[in-house]
Amino acid sequence: MSLPTGLMTELIGRELEAAVLRERLRDPAVRLLTLTGRAGVGKSALAAEVVRETAGEFARVEVADVAADAARSGAGFTLPVLPDGPGRILLVLDGCDHEARPVAAAAAGALAADARVAVLATALEPLGVYGEQLLPLGPLPLPAPGSREAADPEELREVASVALFVRRARDADPSFALTLENAEAVAELCTLLGGLPLALELAAGRLRLYPPHLLAARLRGRTTTLSGGPANAPARHRSLAALAEWSCRGLDPRARALLGRLSVYEPGFGLAAAGPEAEAGVEVLLDRGLVVVVGEERGELRLAVPEPLRSYGRAELAESGGEGAALSAHAERYRQLVAAALSGLAGTQQARHLRESAAEAPNVLAALRRLRARGDGEAAAAMVLGCRVPWLAQGRLREGLEWCDEVAEPAGPPLPEALRARITDMSGVFALALGDPQEAVRRHRRALALGKNVGDRRQNALVSAHLGAALLRAGDAPGARAVLVTALSALEAMGVSGGAASAAASLAAVLRADGDRRKALELLERSEEAFRRIRDGRGLAGTLRISAALALEGDEPDRADAALREALRLYEAIGERTELPGLLEEFALLLLRTAPAQRPRTVRLLAAADTLRGRTGAEVADEWRSEAERARTELSGRLDWTDFAVAWAEGVRMSAATSVAEALSAPGPSRRPAVSAAAEAQSLTPRQVQVALLVAEGLTNRHIAARLDISEWTVVNHVRQVMRRLGCSSRVQVAGAVGRWA
Template sequence: MTVSQVAAGTWQTVELVGREWERLTLVGRLRDPSVRLLTLTGPGGVGKSRLVRAVLPELAELFGAPSYADLSEAGSPAEAAAAAVRAAGSGGDRRLLVLDGCDHHGEALATAVAVLLHRDESLVVLATGQQPLRVYGERLLPVPPLPVPAPGDDPAELSEVASVELFVRRAREADPEFALTAENGRAVAELCGLLEGLPLALELAAGQLRLHSPYDLLDRLRRRGVTLGGGPFDAPERHRSLAALAAWSCRELEPTPWALLEQLACYPGGFTATTAERIAPADGVLDLLLDRGLVARLPAPPGQSRLTVPEPVRSYARAALADGGREQAALDRRTEECRRLLAAAEPRLAGAEQSRWLDTVQAEHVNVIATLDRLRERGEPEATAAVLLACRLPWLARGHLREGLARADRAAGEAVPEPVRARLLDLAGGFASALGDPVGAVRRQRAALALARPLGDRRLNGLLAARLGAALRRLDDPAGAEQALGPALETLESLGAAGAAVEAGTELARVLLDRGERPRAAGLIDRTVAAARRIGDGRALAGALAVLARTVEDPAAVGQALRECLRLYGAVGERTELPSVLEEFAFHLLRAAPVQQPRAAALLAAAGTLRDGLGAEPDGRRRAELEDALNGLRDRLRPHGFAVARAEGRRLSPAAAVAEALAAPDLSRRAAEPGPAGGQPLTARQLQVAMLVAEGLTNRQIAARLALSEWTVVNHVRQVMRRLGCASRVQVAWSIGRWS
C-alpha cells in the first residue's frame, strides 16, 4: 500500500491543456464558504489528479499548505479511511484536505469523511474519484474527456481543439519533427475521436508515433482495439497502459453489473437506457455503472438520451468476453436487438412519426452496420437483406449512399430468393441514382423489374416501374420515363398504395415539366401534394412541394412552396435531397430578391459542400445552372464579397443551411404588407422591380432582367415610388434596404 501525505508546496508546476473552465470552477467553488466537500468525478485517465495538483498553489493561498493523501493504492477501505483521518490532522483555521483516488473504498471512506466534516467545521475536503462519495452536502464537479474535433484536415482549425492540442504536444515530445499538417490532419482528428478525448489515451497514443505514422496507428487501433501501453515508469501502475486503467476502473465490480457492462460493450454506436434495462432489468445496475464512469452519456438532441461504454473500458470488456468464450453469444444478442428495433421502425417511417423514427434509426447507424457484418459472418444472406431493405428510407434520407450502394450490390449477389434480389437491385438503383449515376441506376432498375415481372406482384411491379421511370428521367430520357411512370402510377393508385403513388406522381410531374407540359404537371402535382398531406409522409410531401414550386410563376408562391419544403426537410434531417432544394431556393432569391445575392451565394456553397460530403454529383442540367449562377454572383459581388459569402456557406451545417434559407425575407408576406413608411402594399412584380432599383439597375437593365418592355418597367417604378411615398430612386433604394 502506498498512502502518502505531502504538503502542496512539494508539487511541481503541472501543465494542463483544455481545462481552463474546470480550473476556474474548481477554485471558485472552494472559495465559497458553504462548500465543505467537493468531489471531482470522471472516468479513469481523464486527469482529475492532474487538475488537483495544478491548482494546489492557488489553493495554498486560500487555505495555507493543504494536506494531501493518495488513497489509490490503499489495500482496503479500512486502510483508506484510516489514512484520510491521519491526513486530516487536528482543528485550527480553515484548511483543506485533498483525498486523491477515492475509488473502490465505498462506505468505509465515506463514513470517515462524514465524521471528519461533522467534528471539524474548519475542514474542507477536496476528493477525486470515478463516483461520488455520497456524503450529505457533497458538491460534484464532473471532469469530462477533452472535446474532439469534427472530421476534417485543416491544421489551423484542428489545432484549436483541446484533444488535438494535447495530442500534438505529446507527439512532439516523442518525435520533435512531428507537425500537424493537411496530410495527417484527418488521421489525427480521427485518432482523437476514436480515443474519445481521454487525456491518458491521447498521451499514450502520441508516444506511439515514434514507431507508426498517424494513419498506421489509426488502422492498428481500429483492428486490434484500444489497448495502448508504454506509460512512464514513475506513473502509477494503472496509468502505464489503457488495459491497466480499465482493470482498475472495473475492480470489485459485482457479477450482475459486470455482465451488463460486457454486453453493452458490444454496442459500438451506443445504446439507450431502455436497451440496457431490457438486458439487465434489476434496479440500480445501470445507475451503478453510470456513477463509476463505466457508462457515459453521449451528446444527443433534446428529448433523446444515449449512453456508451467509453474507451478503454469497452476494449477491456470485449477482451474479457473473448477470453471467456462469451463474445459470440453477446454479439448475437446485440444483433437480435438491432433487428427487433428495425422491424419496429420500418412501418412507422412513412407516417406522422417519421421524424422520430428516422432519428431513432440514425442513432443506431453504427450498430446497424455491426449487425450487417455479424449476419454476413453467420452466413445469413436473407436476414442481411431484410436489415438492408429496412434501412432504405433512413439511409436515403440521411445520406448513407455509398455505404448503401456497396452493401446492396453485394447482398444482391448472394443466394437469396428472386423477390428479395429484385428488391435489393431496386435498393442499389436508388442509391446509384442519388449519387448521380443514372446509367448504373437504370441498369439495376431494369434488372430488378425483369426479376419481378414473372412473380405477378402488381404492387411491386408498379413500384419498380416507377423507380425505373425516375432513373430514366435522370438519364435524360423523358419519353421512356413517362412510358414507365404513367402506367405505374395508375396501377399504384388502383391498388391503394398511397405512399408509392405519391413517389410515382412526383416523378411523373418532374418528367412533364422537363417536357414543357406545365399545365399537366401542375394538375398532377396538386393531386400528389394533397395525397402526401393525407398520409402524413413529411419527406414525400417535401419532394412534391419542390416540384410544385416549379409549376407556379408567382415568386411569392414559389417561395412559399420552397420554404415549406425546407422546413419539412429540416424536420426529418434530410441530407440527400436537401442540396437541390437549397440550390432552387438560391435561384429563387436571385430572381425575386436580388439584394439577397450574398445569401444565395452562401446557400449554393452550403449545397455544394453537402453534395461533396455525400459523394453525389449533380446532373448535367443542374451543373450548367450552377455554373451560370456562380459566374453571375462572382461578377456582381466582386471577388472579395463572393469569397466571403462562399466561405460562410461552406461552414454551414445542413440544419444551419436550412435556417439560413428560411431567414431570407418572405415575399409572400412582404407583398401583402405596407412598406416601412406606411405606404400602400406592393405587388410581387412591383417588389421585384423595387429590389432591382435598390441594386442600382437602370430601367433598361431591369427590363432585360425581367423580360419586360422598358415602358412597363417605367410604370412599375412610378407605382413603387407612389406607394412607398418616395420622390427618387435613391429613396426607393433606401426604403427597400431598410425593409429587407
C-alpha cells in the same frame, strides 16, 4: 505531501474547470467538494494544479493519497493531525475509490464538520456524504464528426484533446507537427480514445514507433494495448488495460456481464436498443462512468461504453468464449428494430424513425456485418431493404449501393428471386441518387425481369415507377411517360397510396418537361394531397419542389417560395441529406431572381449545397446544375471578389441545419420591396452614406470613427441604421448594396 499526477505534467484544455474549482475552494461555505470522473480523466492533475495555485490562501494544506494508503493497509489510510488555531485548512483526499470509498466517506464527513476545514476529494463516483458538492470532470472535447476542423490543422489544434495530444507528441518526438497529411489521422486517434487525457498521452508516446495513421489502425478495437506510463505513476496509470481493470474493480457480476454485452455496441446506442432488461443495470454503469451519455435524440439518451473499457470488455468476452453470442444477440436486436421501424417510415412517426435510424446507423451497419459473416444472407438482405429510406435520407448512397450488391449475391445459399428483385430495384434507386441514370435504368429493368417470374404485381408496379423516374433523368421522356402512366394506374387500382403518390409526382415532372402544365398541376395536387394524408414528409417535400418549378415557370415567385420553404422545413425535420443540396440550390436561384440584395446569402447557400453534396455524393438534375454554375459566375462578377470569397467560405462551413436556417431567414418575395439602387442611397442620411461607403471598404467601426472624427458608439448606431434601412443582415450585405450604387 503532493498529489500524484501520473503522466500529467501540465493542464491543457482545463482552464474552465480549474477556474471553477479555484472559486469553489475559496468559498467558506464549501466544506466538502468531490471531483468526480472516469479513471484517467485527470482528476488528480487538476486537483494538484489548483491546490498549488491556492495553497497560499490556506493556513495549512494536507494531502492524503487514499488509494495508495488503502493498497498498503488493505482498507484505510492515515488522517493527518489537524492543528489548533485560526485559519482555514485544506485537506485533499485523492483516490477515494473502491474498497477505500466507505472509509474515505466517513473521514470526509467527520472532517467537514470542523468549520475550519475544507475537504477536496477525488473519486470515480460521489462519496454520498451529506452536504457534499460535486464537480464532475469529463474527457477533453473532440473534433466534431464530419466537420472541416477534423481535417484542417489550423482549426484542429484549437480542439483541447488534439492540443494535448500534439503537446505530448512533441515531448516524445520534437520533430512532430500537425499537418494536412496527418490531421485526419490525429483527429481519428483523439476520437477513438474518447478525449481521455491518459489515453491521449500514452498514444502520443507511441509516435516514436508509428506514424498517426498506422497507430490509429493498430488501436481500432484494442486500445488496451497502450502502455508505457512512467514507473513512478500509480499502477492504474501505466497502461490502459490496468486503467480499465481498476475501473471495473468491485463491479457486481450482473453489471459486469451487462458491461461486456454492451461493449459490442457501437457508441451512440439508445437505451431501447440495449433492451428493457438493461435499464436498471445501465444506471449502475452510468454512476461508475463505465457507460457515458454521448448525446440525446428526441428525449432518449444516446449511450456508449467508452475506451478503453469497450476494448477491455470485448477482450474479456473473447477470452470467455462469449463474444460470438454477444455479437449475434446485438445483430438480432437491430434486425428487429429495423423491421419494426418499417411501418413508421411513411406516416406520423416518419421524422422520429428517421432521426433514430441516423443515430443508430453505426450499430445497424455492425449488425449487417455480423449477419453477413455468419452466412445469414436472407436476414441481411431483409435488413438492407429496411434501410432504404433511412440511408437515402442520411446520404449513405455509395454505402447503400455497395450493400445492395453485397447481399444480392451472398456467399451462402442464393436469395429467393422475389428478394433479389427487391434488392436489385433498391440498388437502382441508389444509382439514380448518385447521378447515374443509365445504370439505374439497367438495374430497374433487371428487377422487373426478376419480378415477372415471381408474379408480384404490386412490387412490379413500384419498380416501374422507379424505372420511369430514372428514364426521365436519362433523357427519355416518352419512355418515362409510358412506364409511369401504367405504373400509376396499377398502384392506384391496388390502393398503394405512397407508391401512387410518388408515381404521380414523377409523371408530373415528365408532363412539365413536355410543356403540359395543366395536367402536371392536376397530378401534383393529387400527389401532394396523398402525401399529406399518409404523413410522408419526404415524399411531400419532393412534390413541393416540382410544384415550385412549375410556379416559377408561371411567374408565381410567392407560390414557389412558399413551396420551397415548406420543403426545407420538412427535410430538416427528418434529417434529409441526399436531396437537401439540390433544394438549397433551387432556393438560392429563386433568391437570386427575386432579391438581388440577398446576393451574399445566395453565395452562402450555393457554397453550402456544394459542400453538402460532396459529403454524400448526391447529384442534382443537369438543368439545376448548369443554372447553379451560371449563378456562381454571375455572383462572382457582381460582388467584390473579397466579399464573394468571404460569403463562400461562410457557406462552406455551414452544417446542414445551419444552411436550412440561413435559407429560411431570407425575407419572402412579398416582403421584399422593389427598391432601386438610387432609392436605397437616398433612404440614408449623408452621414449614413459616408458610413456605408467606409463599411464597403472593409473598415472596422474603430477605423470609421477615426476617419470621420466621431465616437465609435455613434458609428455602431449609424451601421445599425444603415443595415435596417437597406434590409441587410451583415456588413457583407451592406458592401453589396454600396456596390449597386456605383
